[in-house]
Amino acid sequence: MTTRYLRPRSLTEALQLKAESAMPLTVLAGGTDVYPVRTQRAAWFEPQNRDLLDLSLIPELAGIDHGPDGIRIGAMATWSAIAEADFPPAFDALKQASRQVGGVQIQNRATIGGNLCNASPAADGVPPLLALEAEVELAGPHGSRRLPLASFVLGNRKTALAPDELLVAIHVPAQPAQARSTFKKLGARAYLVISIASVAINLALDEQGRIASLRIAVGACAAAPQRLSAIEARLLGQLPSPALAESVSASDLAPLSPIDDVRASAAYRRDAALVLVRRALAGLLSSPLEVAA
Numbered sequence: 001m002t003t004r005y006l007r008p009r010s011l012t013e014a015l016q017l018k019a020e021s022a023m024p025l026t027v028l029a030g031g032t033d034v035y036p037v038r039t040q041r042a043a044w045f046e047p048q049n050r051d052l053l054d055l056s057l058i059p060e061l062a063g064i065d066h067g068p069d070g071i072r073i074g075a076m077a078t079w080s081a082i083a084e085a086d087f088p089p090a091f092d093a094l095k096q097a098s099r100q101v102g103g104v105q106i107q108n109r110a111t112i113g114g115n116l117c118n119a120s121p122a123a124d125g126v127p128p129l130l131a132l133e134a135e136v137e138l139a140g141p142h143g144s145r146r147l148p149l150a151s152f153v154l155g156n157r158k159t160a161l162a163p164d165e166l167l168v169a170i171h172v173p174a175q176p177a178q179a180r181s182t183f184k185k186l187g188a189r190a191y192l193v194i195s196i197a198s199v200a201i202n203l204a205l206d207e208q209g210r211i212a213s214l215r216i217a218v219g220a221c222a223a224a225p226q227r228l229s230a231i232e233a234r235l236l237g238q239l240p241s242p243a244l245a246e247s248v249s250a251s252d253l254a255p256l257s258p259i260d261d262v263r264a265s266a267a268y269r270r271d272a273a274l275v276l277v278r279r280a281l282a283g284l285l286s287s288p289l290e291v292a293a
């Protein structure tokens with residue numbers, strides 16, 4: 001059976017091709033998740049004979065733009081583009097994650113949009129974007145809609161994307177100038193590894209030097225990355241000190257529901273997440289933080 005390789009030059013054309021197709025198309029961004037899955041299927045004699053819809057020439061999905069309300073990251077922005085972008089310090093966690101998605105060759109091809117749509121529980125892009133309270137912009141034949149990222153990534157390989165929609169961009173609301181962030185990931189080795197657990201934290205102080213906002217997101221320890229709202233609420237209004245990090249306890253990780261798999265046991269993941277949260281928080285709290293102007 002022959003398949004078509006479709007390469008639309010606009011979002012309208014792409015949505016039209018999707019709507020008109022008699023069978024589901026395979027949407028292709030960088031292909032670093034799409035192609036390994038196809039190869040696996042072929043190895044088990046289940047070739048996927050679907051048309052490919054290549055998004056690489058669509059201008060609406062490209063670029064990283066700064067506006068008065070925040071920053072818009074096009075779905076086709078690669079991890080290398082994100083690593084090199086001129087972002088404020090609140091985006092450090094996202095930049096740190098971008099340098100840890102696979103190796104440089106993967107980072108040069110793989111996109112942030114592909115990472116979110118693939119919705120792996122271990123996707124390294126999700127915790128930093130949850131900690132930035134990012135929203136996704138989706139486009140379909142009847143217009144576009146925006147959703148908080150937490151309502152978009154619903155579970156293991158499950159998103160709120162409708163079959164006729166494409167992810168267009170990620171919007172990060174303007175962050176306080178004094179906000180800082182960090183990302184930590186644990187894998188079975190130091191480089192080129194899928195996370196066993198990952199943590200992103202975003203923190204900002206008020207004029208008195210107290211914690212005015214705190215967002216902690218953990219990846220690879222539930223069907224979808226989770227915020228730890230109990231610790232976030234408890235530490236608000238506190239003066240920063242590394243001791244606060246030690247106050248984080250196993251019960252604060254209640255929103256997590258890790259599984260046993262080839263990478264780690266559930267119990268190991270719980271321990272790892274606790275250590276990573278404490279370590280990431282201690283690092284941020286002992287760094288030279290600025291107060292609000």
Ligand SMILES: Cc1cc2nc3c(=O)[nH]c(=O)nc-3n(C[C@H](O)[C@H](O)[C@H](O)COP(=O)(O)OP(=O)(O)OC[C@H]3O[C@@H](n4cnc5c(N)ncnc54)[C@H](O)[C@@H]3O)c2cc1C
Pocket residue numbers: 026027028029030031032033034035036055061075076100101102103106109110111112113114115116117118122123124125161165166167168192193194195
């Ligand atoms: C060797 C290797 C190492 C890796 N290491 C890591 C790692 O350390 N951390 C990590 O998080 N990931 C890792 N990955 C996974 C992968 O590189 C990332 O998830 C990457 O960001 C996917 O982006 P992509 O552009 O290649 O997506 P693609 O493979 O092109 O697409 C992924 C999925 O999203 C859909 N899709 C893509 N863009 C859109 C869109 N705009 N609208 C609607 N649907 C869309 C596709 O149809 C597909 O289902 C690794 C992969 C490889 C091969």
